[in-house]
Amino acid sequence: xxxxxxxxGFATRLWPLTEKRAKPLLPxxxxxxxxxxxxxxxxxxxxxxxxxxxxxxxFTQWKAQGNHSRAGILVEQTHKDTEKLGALGxxxxxxxxxxxxxxxxxxxxxxxFGFPMAQFLTQYTPGTPLLAAHDIRDLRRAQGFGTVxxxxxxxxxxxxEEKPAQPNSSLVSTGMTILPAAHLPLVVEYAQSKPDNVxxxxxxxxxxxxxxxxxxxxxxxxxxxxxxxxxxxxxxLVGDHVLLGHKAACTETEAEGSVVLGNHSVIRHSVLRNVIxxxxxxxxxxxxxxxxxxxxxxxxxxxxSRQMLREGTTLERK
Amino acid sequence: MSRPRLLLLLWLxxxxxxxxxxxxxxxxxxxxxxxxxxxxxxxxxxxxxxVAPAWLLVLLTTRTxxxxxxxxxxxxxxxxxxxxxVGTALFTLAFYFRFKTSFQGVSRLLLLEAFFLTAGxxxxxxxxxxxxxxxxxxxxxxxFPTLIVGLTRESKALIAQLNQHLNPLTPVAILDGxxxxxxxVDGVPVLGKLDRLEDVLVHHRITHxxxxxxxxxSLNLLSACRRRGITYMLLxxxxxxxxxxxxxxxxxxxxxxxxxxxxxxxWFFR
Numbered sequence: 001x002x003x004x005x006x007x008x009g010f011a012t013r014l015w016p017l018t019e020k021r022a023k024p025l026l027p028x029x030x031x032x033x034x035x036x037x038x039x040x041x042x043x044x045x046x047x048x049x050x051x052x053x054x055x056x057x058x059f060t061q062w063k064a065q066g067n068h069s070r071a072g073i074l075v076e077q078t079h080k081d082t083e084k085l086g087a088l089g090x091x092x093x094x095x096x097x098x099x100x101x102x103x104x105x106x107x108x109x110x111x112x113f114g115f116p117m118a119q120f121l122t123q124y125t126p127g128t129p130l131l132a133a134h135d136i137r138d139l140r141r142a143q144g145f146g147t148v149x150x151x152x153x154x155x156x157x158x159x160x161e162e163k164p165a166q167p168n169s170s171l172v173s174t175g176m177t178i179l180p181a182a183h184l185p186l187v188v189e190y191a192q193s194k195p196d197n198v199x200x201x202x203x204x205x206x207x208x209x210x211x212x213x214x215x216x217x218x219x220x221x222x223x224x225x226x227x228x229x230x231x232x233x234x235x236x237l238v239g240d241h242v243l244l245g246h247k248a249a250c251t252e253t254e255a256e257g258s259v260v261l262g263n264h265s266v267i268r269h270s271v272l273r274n275v276i277x278x279x280x281x282x283x284x285x286x287x288x289x290x291x292x293x294x295x296x297x298x299x300x301x302x303x304x305s306r307q308m309l310r311e312g313t314t315l316e317r318k
Numbered sequence: 319m320s321r322p323r324l325l326l327l328l329w330l331x332x333x334x335x336x337x338x339x340x341x342x343x344x345x346x347x348x349x350x351x352x353x354x355x356x357x358x359x360x361x362x363x364x365x366x367x368x369v370a371p372a373w374l375l376v377l378l379t380t381r382t383x384x385x386x387x388x389x390x391x392x393x394x395x396x397x398x399x400x401x402x403x404v405g406t407a408l409f410t411l412a413f414y415f416r417f418k419t420s421f422q423g424v425s426r427l428l429l430l431e432a433f434f435l436t437a438g439x440x441x442x443x444x445x446x447x448x449x450x451x452x453x454x455x456x457x458x459x460x461x462f463p464t465l466i467v468g469l470t471r472e473s474k475a476l477i478a479q480l481n482q483h484l485n486p487l488t489p490v491a492i493l494d495g496x497x498x499x500x501x502x503v504d505g506v507p508v509l510g511k512l513d514r515l516e517d518v519l520v521h522h523r524i525t526h527x528x529x530x531x532x533x534x535x536s537l538n539l540l541s542a543c544r545r546r547g548i549t550y551m552l553l554x555x556x557x558x559x560x561x562x563x564x565x566x567x568x569x570x571x572x573x574x575x576x577x578x579x580x581x582x583x584x585w586f587f588r
């Protein structure tokens with residue numbers, strides 16, 4: 001089996017945090033989101049990370065840091081959102097180019113999976129497509145995901161609907177799937193017409209009477225695609241704590257909810273509630289609520305709520 | 319010199335000449351179309367020309383020449399009338415101090431006529447100039463390419479109004495925080511999400527940006543505008559103020575948006 005991590009998106013909704021880095025490289029509870037994924041993968045599983053050319057530099061830096069040498073980087077030569085191949089298109093290109101003939105564990109790099117991946121892998125029936133599902137218990141929210149309608153056996157999928165207007169189930173696909181080797185030619189064929197529809201391949205399997213299995217998990221799972229979901233994931237992982245990075249300091253500060261300080265970030269005389277500071281930030285005499293500050297931001301004497309600040313932003317009350 | 323500056327200069331010069339000219343018209347209406355020796359024309363003309371810059375200064379303080387000011391409003395007419403009143407008073411004083419002996423010629427009726435002529439004439443000229451200015455500033459390439467951020471009902475209505483009234487602020491591009499299905503609104507292209515901000519600012523040579531929806535990236539928009547010398551505007555609807563009854567005032571030096579209780583005739587003072 002091979003693991004293939006989709007990290008080729010441009011994450012435009014999370015601009016400006018994703019101006020220079022891909023979503024999977026956003027720090028989540030003290031380390032890049034993609035590291036949470038890699039840590040869960042079996043050590044002997046070959047890993048390929050599919051990225052776009054615009055973020056090649058940030059991934060090269062990431063690979064050079066820490067223990068990421070096992071991850072191979074596959075660069076899709078796209079520089080803009082409008083040029084991208086599509087997630088399934090990237091998978092198909094890789095299958096064809098590298099002559100992949102083994103099962104593929106397909107993972108979306110911007111998802112956080114709280115459930116044990118090893119358990120998911122042991123539940124795989126060879127030759128049967130498998131997807132990890134999570135019950136979000138909200139039919140309206142399910143409109144934004146691929147939904148899984150289960151058969152009564154609680155193991156097989158009766159129907160898969162990609163972003164349905166009226167969902168029949170709140171069980172949603174999480175972006176962790178196994179594509180069996182036997183069905184890879186179908187994946188490549190389907191990707192030619194629907195390169196951006198990863199969920200659609202399951203509709204296609206079912207349409208061709210290929211059984212699809214699912215495993216439902218109750219552990220936390222986050223699809224980090226927006227400001228809210230990023231903060232929510234941080235709140236869930238960090239809890240009501242202050243998480244300090246290397247050489248980070250938080251003095252004479254009142255912290256509530258989840259507060260994360262990246263390496264070399266400093267906070268003094270401030271009141272913070274659910275705040276994420278990336279690296280080398282300085283915050284003095286501020287009141288911040290639900291804010292995310294990119295690297296090298298400096299705030300002095302400012303009250304802010306619900307803001308994402310671009311790298312290098314300096315705001316000082318005069 | 320840029321088109322807007324040239325137009326403004328032309329506007330100010332024509333206003334000065336118009337002010338002095340209308341005083342001369344008042345003179346001839348009163349005295350008759352002859353050059354009187356009892357009440358000589360030259361002192362009258364030089365005084366009018368002397369007072370004209372001061373009158374223009376008063377008019378400037380009312381922000382009548384501002385880019386965002388619509389000339390076709392009662393409030394604007396009131397400002398012009400106010401400046402005309404001050405201009406007439408200044409003329410009276412100046413003439414009195416300069417030519418005490420001839421002051422008898424400056425009758426009350428002449429002053430009244432001068433006031434009405436300058437108030438009415440200047441307003442009419444401003445209406446005409448406003449139409450010309452809008453047409454000239456909108457000519458391709460527009461003088462004030464404007465970026466609309468946020469695709470909402472309010473922003474759609476704003477774009478339609480700016481285009482319909484040929485406002486000098488010409489919407490040339492739209493960006494939306496979450497992306498939008500529409501490819502264009504009233505002929506203005508929707509170019510994507512905010513990751514394209516810098517591209518759009520440079521490529522379209524944006525001079526004005528109007529934020530129309532609530533965004534987590536607001537401060538970044540503001541910073542980008544400051545860095546590039548772009549004028550940033552915020553629709554009050556972003557704060558939920560949609561009834562067009564807000565005002566921006568100063569509270570001990572702090573700019574504040576004010577929505578006060580209903581008051582008859584309040585529009586006049588805005």
